[in-house]
Amino acid sequence: MAVEDFDRIWSELELHSRDTTRGGIITLRVLQDSVFDFFLGVQVPENTRMFLIRIRRENVINKLSLPRSKGYEVRQTVLPEDRGYYATIQLILNDRRYQDIFCRLTEDVASSCSCEASEKAMTQALFTRLAMWQQFLDRYGTEGLSPTAQRGLYGELRFLQDYLIPAVGAGQAVSAWIGPKKAQQDFQMASIAIEVKTSIAKQHQNMQIASEQQLDDTGFEALYLYHLSLRELQGGGETLPGIIDRIRDELSEDPAASTSFEDLLIRAGYLDEHRDKYENTGYAERAEHIFHIIEGFPRIIERTLVNGVGDVEYSVSLSACAPFTMDHEDFRVIIKGCKNE
Numbered sequence: 001m002a003v004e005d006f007d008r009i010w011s012e013l014e015l016h017s018r019d020t021t022r023g024g025i026i027t028l029r030v031l032q033d034s035v036f037d038f039f040l041g042v043q044v045p046e047n048t049r050m051f052l053i054r055i056r057r058e059n060v061i062n063k064l065s066l067p068r069s070k071g072y073e074v075r076q077t078v079l080p081e082d083r084g085y086y087a088t089i090q091l092i093l094n095d096r097r098y099q100d101i102f103c104r105l106t107e108d109v110a111s112s113c114s115c116e117a118s119e120k121a122m123t124q125a126l127f128t129r130l131a132m133w134q135q136f137l138d139r140y141g142t143e144g145l146s147p148t149a150q151r152g153l154y155g156e157l158r159f160l161q162d163y164l165i166p167a168v169g170a171g172q173a174v175s176a177w178i179g180p181k182k183a184q185q186d187f188q189m190a191s192i193a194i195e196v197k198t199s200i201a202k203q204h205q206n207m208q209i210a211s212e213q214q215l216d217d218t219g220f221e222a223l224y225l226y227h228l229s230l231r232e233l234q235g236g237g238e239t240l241p242g243i244i245d246r247i248r249d250e251l252s253e254d255p256a257a258s259t260s261f262e263d264l265l266i267r268a269g270y271l272d273e274h275r276d277k278y279e280n281t282g283y284a285e286r287a288e289h290i291f292h293i294i295e296g297f298p299r300i301i302e303r304t305l306v307n308g309v310g311d312v313e314y315s316v317s318l319s320a321c322a323p324f325t326m327d328h329e330d331f332r333v334i335i336k337g338c339k340n341e
Helices: 005-019 096-113 120-141 147-168 170-176 240-251 254-269 273-280 318-322 329-335
Strands: 024-030 037-044 047-056 072-075 085-093 186-190 192-199 206-209 223-233 281-294 313-316
Touching: 005 024, 005 037, 024 047, 047 096, 047 120, 047 147, 047 223, 072 096, 085 096, 085 120, 096 120, 096 273, 120 254, 120 273, 147 170, 147 186, 147 223, 147 254, 147 329, 170 186, 170 240, 170 254, 186 223, 192 206, 206 318, 223 273, 240 254, 240 273, 281 329, 313 318
Parallel strands: 192 223
Antiparallel strands: 024 037, 037 047, 047 085, 072 085, 186 192, 206 313, 223 281
16 A cells, blocks of 8 residues: 555545545555554544554553654554554654654555564564654654755666666665665665765865764775766756666666665655655766775774864865776676675
């Protein structure tokens, strides 16, 4: 059942609520093939949308552990139809500005949790998923990605599409993308890591380094830096939704990789609900570079910091990195050697 189905059902329930004079919740069970009881509901007369999950009383959650988030709230209650044997977890939309995201969130929660083997596992998966969405909403709200974040995500996806997928295959390539999980580097395979930087500056380009660990090769056999220089175009070039659609096509025959990719997009701050916001801005490649991070590379790393200094942010001049440039084909050979490791 797709997001648009949830929205359609809620709209129909809202229309139906106009014909009733009694208060309460009008519900419809969804995901009919699931062993769990998932419902879409509308509170009458307020027409408040909600997603409901009925659970057995022995699986009731401590209310102090219920998550809080922007746009919706989570409640646990006992409804008349629970008949004393069940309780109901309610996800309630409390800010109409979040309506589209709420549709996506509830569909994602339903599809993620419906395949669990037990009700206890399902509730655990529910709160794990809600925690991910809480982080998304706290960081991005209803606005989506900033222009800088859009470019950063585009650069990571270009590396995924142009280098990793051809070298190691879709499944391993998507598994290697760890940047959306807030790792220090954007990609890691076997014992090598790759950090991706994207820039639209014209000359004297600088790369912004987020911490003293980002270019630290401690623990890796090798650390590489992929830099993509872009020209930003209005109404032309390749867009962020465009490259995402192309990667989705490449992953279409690998359901596990496809599911993982969609999860990573959410973690990276991308939702199709914001697609219109991104479609007018495209990118054209100006240059790309691969740098091998070895001794002498211009960087600040943890072991060289004075005691008491940390959380360092700094910039590195692209021109200063030139002596560490790698041949692209040699780099592809190295990546291909990581296949299935």
